[in-house]
Amino acid sequence: MCGINGIVSVNALNFDAINEMNNKIIHRGPDDDGVFVDANDDFSVTMGMRRLSIIDLSNGKQPMYSEDKNVIIVFNGEIYNYKILKANLEADSINFKTNSDTEVILRMYLAYGTESFSQIDGMYAFSIYDKRTNKIYIARDFFGEKPLYYTQLNGSIIWSSELKSIKSQLNRLPQISRKGLELYFALTYIPAPYTIYDGILKLEPNNFIEYCISEKEISIHRIHKQDSSKVNYNGTFDNAKKETELLIQESVQSRSISDVPIGTFLSGGVDSSIISHCLAKDVEQKINTFSIGFEKKSFDETDKSRVVAKLINSNHHEFIVNEKSVFSNIDDILENFDEPFADASALPTFLVSQKTSQHVKVALTGDGGDEVFGGYNKYHINGINKTYTKFIPEGGHTLFKKIGASLLKTKDDNRGIKFKIKKTLDAIDYNNKFYWNIISLGFNEREMVQLFVNSPSNIFEYYNKHLNLKKTDTLRDLRLIDKHISLEGDMLVKVDRTSMLSSLECRAPFLNKKIWDFSNTLPDNFLIHKGAKKYILKEAFKDVFPKNFLESSKQGFGVPVGDWLRASLKDELIGYIDKEYVLKQDLFNYDYIARVVKNHVLGIEDSTFKVWTYYCFQKWYRKNY
Template identity: 30%
Template sequence: MCGISGILNLTPNQQPPTPNQLTSMVSAIRHRGPDESGIYLDDRIGLGHARLSIIGLQGGGQPIGNEDGTLWIIYNGEVFNYIELKPDLLAKGHRFTTDTDTEVLLHLYEEYGPACLEKINGQFSLAIWDNRKKELFLARDRVGIRPFFYTQCNNQLLFASEIKALLTHPQVPRAIDPKALHQIFTFWTTLREGTLFENIHELPPGHYMTVKGGRIDCRAFWTIPYYAPDQRWQGTLPEAGEALRELLLDAVRLRLRADVPVGAYLSGGLDSSLITALISRNFNNQLKTFSIGFQEGDFDESSYQRQMIAHLGTDHQQTLATNQLIRENFPDVIYHCEKPILRTAPVPLYLLSRLVRDNNFKVVLTGEGADEVFGGYNIFKEAKIRSFWAKQPRSTQRPRLLQKLYPYIFKNASRGSAFLYAFYAVKPGDLEDPCFSHRIRWNNTGKNTGFFSNDLAAALSGYAPDEQALANLPPNFSTRDTLSRAQYLEMDIFLSNYLLSSQGDRPAMAHSLEIRLPFLDYRVIDFAARMPPHWKINGLNEKYILKKSFQGLIPDTVRTRPKQPYRAPIQEVFFNPGPSDYVDALLSEENLKKTNLFDPLKVTRLLHKYRNGGHGSEVQNMAVVGILSTQLAHHHFIANTPTPNTQHITPNKIIQKQP
């Protein structure tokens, strides 16, 4: 995995990009690729690359050109099926000088143009410059595993794997977008194409851009699949189980391709346990596994991890996420995430990736994506229960299913039937809402916009982020079943912009670690979309087909255990009690007035409650993390110029083409 960056002059007769500009951009993201770096320059474009060498260790430095030097590529990612794609290209006369998937991708584009993306099974963001046509091709993988950002400034297009590389350009303005902040405090993340920063955009997953003659054209090459009932799987459940076993095994096989050792995350949950077992039983019985333990028992899954270690005999290492370590590393995580977050959950993953890298591993397989694809989240079951309740709205028994779903919420004895009816009840017309499954979450989280300053609230007057989310929905969305709608919303909004970013790519690549996700193989996603809803959630048994298909592979105590949502402590981290450090400094009335993003009196009142031994609600906990992380983001990127954690690099490879 790597980091890419570039500057393209949108009109001729401009000063060409300079080596120093590209070197500064690459230096800012050196953590993504510490092994070597390179740049390409001509009279119109500059391309920069920081390499984490995983495939084709020798001779794979980028940028890489084709045979006659008319095409040049920089690329962050993996084409897992590059071995299968190469023979066809050889037969068509393409010549290769390396054993990398990068060169396969370059020739694939040379042969097929943008249609090459449909042939790729991988995770990537890329840029290919056609020096002859003066055309730039940019693309991002189907579900957004790898990031890609861009902005326009002074008739130039700047792009990079991370925003901090764009901000090295002195003329790129640095300002927080009020609408983005509203989105984060509603959906946990920004919506499609948006970032925390004004005029800085993210290329949506499954999209490509072509830039020629100053014109930018963005198009989708893949969308989240949906199949109407008459288009779904026509076979039996056992037949579907057999097909799923073969498909997931092949997805794992492809993602084990590397010229360096590959490890695996092992959380103790169903998803990572299945991936680990498939690797250990079929490919590598000396597998190295890694996990997180927590100081706080409510968050810890170590007992299940130990069961899987004993079952598979893996060589295992664990890191302990203490409250103090979460607190100490929180600022670094916000620097790498480049956006506010409402949970501390990314920090333990940051600690975990450090453990993996300290053990000299560059690649791990993980179980992320299974919940979105196979219906594993409580929010899906919540929507099912509420739909069931709506058929008999006076029932006193049906709403009690929610207590089974959220036992940690109902620990408070005062939260009885009155709370259930007030909070979860379905009102007339709710079931027709296309965002029915997520509306409660959004409304609940959105209460924290009440902490915004008067100036920020005024800037947001008339803006409704849910209307923007509705505008992004595909045609005939309201005709889909409840689970299909909920899965789409979760994948389109939450998966790429939060889970695969703040809890995926960013904490891993902060330590130069590549994560690979077999459950997000596009073939697995398409297969799951063809399954009927009751094979995903059977009653309230989530991921039913996944559990059924792999019965016997892992212990039943792990396979059938109740799902434990991945969370990390908040109140214990910041108020139990804590030292006088950045938390007090950034949340002081003085600093809150400086940033002018939050109301100092409201924030101080909330903090007073915690500091005097009070306990906050889930929503208030999110407010604390959201406000603190926003203050940190402002500190890192607005109040100060972001500086790379490494020295200004000297590229290993410089290619300068004369006009």
């Protein structure tokens, strides 16, 4: 695990530029660094990396070169099937100098070119410079577990694992991207390919860039081209259940390969409990498990994690989050995202990563279980929207919303039944926008018109076209949206940045292409059965846990930021609605945003998600502009 950087420029480059980029991401790889610089009369190429040593601690130094020095690679991530790939290459009389997965990628490319990328099972971002063709290849993994940013300007291309490295090489800060801004205030994060900056993009998952140096041209290609959703499973439910258990156990096994200590995040929910069980089953010694609790009892679920820890006989570590521990780190946490990011669960995720890194260097997580096996309430609610709009005329719905606006109003950060009903009513749509509304955790389409000085565009148009979604009818459609948007843009960003800030590597066994492809072949009622979410996953492992344990409700990894915005963060928040300050930005309608913030602070109407989204944006803006 590490971070990578690179520049191709028509100007002469030296070690200073790449070293500066490396130094910006030293937290991603404190164990080692490396740089490569090559220049001629026409162009310069420089690549660098920071390394967190996990596999082949003594021999995995990067950049890594082919024997003739004509092909060079820098790599961030882990390749879980590298031993299998290496054995296949050795069978073809290809020799290796190290036991590192980096060399496997290099030798695969030398043998098979870019076609080799589709054989890799892992989380990664890597760049390869091939002097023979004067081309750069930059690749990102299937789910987008590892980040990759890039920009083209003045005949150059710059790429990096984090925005901060790219920004260090710019003469001036780019303008705010209108599309990035709109996506952020709708979703509370910015999914690929957009960023908050004009001209800087994220490489989308399952893609690689081919950059022709002589022509200064980028082309982007998919790595895995086959669509697994067009295949249907023909076996019985019992057979599918057994295959589910086997696939997950195998994935945990492959993702636990490490030359350093490993543990798991254990929240007590379905996904992390299953992953912790599988790891404990796979190894002989006791495993380390880590969980985090909260002083506010409605947010605390440490009792569930203790049940699992006792069951699997782990060395369990439990940490309690309080306001003081959050506030002492909040600036560093939010700043490290490099662009506005308002998933408040990033705060406890950093704290559990920080504590975990004091004991192990690698942690398995339950991330991706909901997307892969259909675990979100919103999947079930999508069916409610279909039924509701079939029988309730649009005029009747408008009346219900007016009545509900006062009856369902809440005054504090309590995400109970009133909050959920209001969220659903607000999302109901008669024009196939329901799912886009339900995933918009910040401001909905109507509210965005009131929020911005300039009316927003069709916010999700790119994704509808890119994913070829004429309608969002099926469970596969919804899970595909989540894979490309909320998983890539929110969940994986949160875990990568917060864990890397603590120099901890996190791995997600559910994010295995083989498991994703398998779940896409299953009928919907294997995933959600009579309202029971993640049905096949729970059935596959229910005998391992106490009766009904996997059926118990899960709060989620939330924190009471709504309360904090009324108390400890209030003064700073109020400063962000100073009239002169807001009008000078020329982004927001002052009267609207001031009313939303004041009503929240005064306890008139809780708007935790909206106000936290605004707060995080302004905190980022003040730091950067």
